[in-house]
Amino acid sequence: MSSGISGGLSERFVYEDTQSLRPTVRRVRFDQTLSAHSTEELDHVDERHARRSPIPQLPSGRSSGRPTPSKSVYHNFLGIVTASVVLAVGIIVYGALHEDSGHAHEVTAEQYFKQPIVTSMPSAPSLEDMMSELERFIERAIAAKLRDAVGRRDFALHADGAKIMDSLTIPHPHRATKAPVTSRPPEFALQDDMRVGNCWKTDTRNAQLAVVLPQLVYPTHITVDHIPTEIAANVGEAPKNMLVWGVIDGKLNRARYLNLLSSDEPIPSADGRFAPPHAGGYSYVLLSTFQYDLAAPSHVQTFPVDPRIVKSRMYFGIVVFEIVDNWGSPTTCLYRVRVHGDPVDL
Numbered sequence: 001m002s003s004g005i006s007g008g009l010s011e012r013f014v015y016e017d018t019q020s021l022r023p024t025v026r027r028v029r030f031d032q033t034l035s036a037h038s039t040e041e042l043d044h045v046d047e048r049h050a051r052r053s054p055i056p057q058l059p060s061g062r063s064s065g066r067p068t069p070s071k072s073v074y075h076n077f078l079g080i081v082t083a084s085v086v087l088a089v090g091i092i093v094y095g096a097l098h099e100d101s102g103h104a105h106e107v108t109a110e111q112y113f114k115q116p117i118v119t120s121m122p123s124a125p126s127l128e129d130m131m132s133e134l135e136r137f138i139e140r141a142i143a144a145k146l147r148d149a150v151g152r153r154d155f156a157l158h159a160d161g162a163k164i165m166d167s168l169t170i171p172h173p174h175r176a177t178k179a180p181v182t183s184r185p186p187e188f189a190l191q192d193d194m195r196v197g198n199c200w201k202t203d204t205r206n207a208q209l210a211v212v213l214p215q216l217v218y219p220t221h222i223t224v225d226h227i228p229t230e231i232a233a234n235v236g237e238a239p240k241n242m243l244v245w246g247v248i249d250g251k252l253n254r255a256r257y258l259n260l261l262s263s264d265e266p267i268p269s270a271d272g273r274f275a276p277p278h279a280g281g282y283s284y285v286l287l288s289t290f291q292y293d294l295a296a297p298s299h300v301q302t303f304p305v306d307p308r309i310v311k312s313r314m315y316f317g318i319v320v321f322e323i324v325d326n327w328g329s330p331t332t333c334l335y336r337v338r339v340h341g342d343p344v345d346l
Contacts, residue, residue, distance in 0.1 A: 068312050098247035149225055149300055152340040156319070158190035161214030168210030168280050168320055171202050172206035189334045196227055199333040201237070208278055209321040216315045223302040225228065225336035230292055236329030241291050246309070247274050248283040257285060260312045268306045276322045278306055285309065287319070294327055302340075315344045 014284050125133075156162045166173055166185045173186050182344055186209055189200040200209070225239045267274075268286040275284040290303040319339055327333045 008128040028262050060107050096219045114183050152196045154338040155213045155217050156211050156339040165210035170208040199335040201333045205326050207323045211319050218315050219341040219342040223338035224292050225300050228299045236327045237333035239323045240327050241324040244288045244318035244323040245284040245320040246287045256312050256314050276320050
């Protein structure tokens with residue numbers, strides 16, 4: 001070694017532990033003026049130290065080549081693989097349990113790592129523990145999918161007592177006993193059976209469905225259900241533009257409607273119309289106007305009632321759904337409509 005060595009750190013590996021093969025790193029800082037003589041003395045020191053601490057001989061019968069991995073190395077590898085699996089399952093569980101309003105909520109690894117992290121290496125769980133945790137995860141995932149995505153009571157549900165008002169429903173329902181067995185009455189639109197074909201099907205692009213609610217309601221939201229476009233044979237049968245009307249009835253309700261008329265805000269209307277095409281002699285107020293969107297992420301879509309109606313505290317027992325048009329088919333298929341709100345306690 002020459003004296004022209006530049007300053008820095010040099011690493012020398014010396015086997016100081018006679019019980020293992022792991023080398024201990026000795027760092028020697030060389031000075032800019034390190035001489036060849038001092039370098040030779042350093043080499044002699046290392047040789048004397050090596051004689052005092054000889055390299056242990058390998059046990060008989062073992063090759064001097066690459067050492068065979070020990071059981072501890074195997075268990076460490078198993079622990080790392082198990083921790084990776086637990087981490088992946090944890091991210092999936094965290095995403096499944098944080099769905100918002102029935103919409104899928106993706107969770108990235110970055111978001112998952114913002115949660116409290118256990119710094120210690122977990123021990124390898126048993127197969128029984130892993131299967132038990134997997135069963136609990138599957139049960140939670142199934143329960144989340146079975147839960148209704150809207151999360152609001154449906155006052156227009158036929159099973160809860162809602163009924164069709166035939167006189168305000170157009171086309172008129174076929175109630176004759178000789179009606180074809182394939183015809184579907186409008187009650188299909190008040191059921192929660194969303195199998196393909198279980199809809200109220202009309203031979204027109206527009207229609208009107210009148211629903212008598214089982215109790216008086218302060219309406220807040222309207223929901224329209226249709227089957228996903230991926231499984232629909234004719235997506236053009238889905239309703240497009242819709243209006244929802246409320247029948248004004250009762251002295252208190254009429255007084256609140258008059259207050260709404262006398263306010264500075266204009267009452268809602270449909271291009272100057274204040275009633276559906278087939279009014280039947282009733283007085284109406286427009287509750288909501290919206291478009292069912294085939295390109296929306298969800299096939300179950302909820303729309304708000306006009307805030308002026310909500311603020312007026314008007315309540316309703318009869319609600320009329322007006323389908324203005326559909327998405328291009330000569331026939332219309334209405335799968336389900338819902339009315340949400342607060343029950344009236346008079």
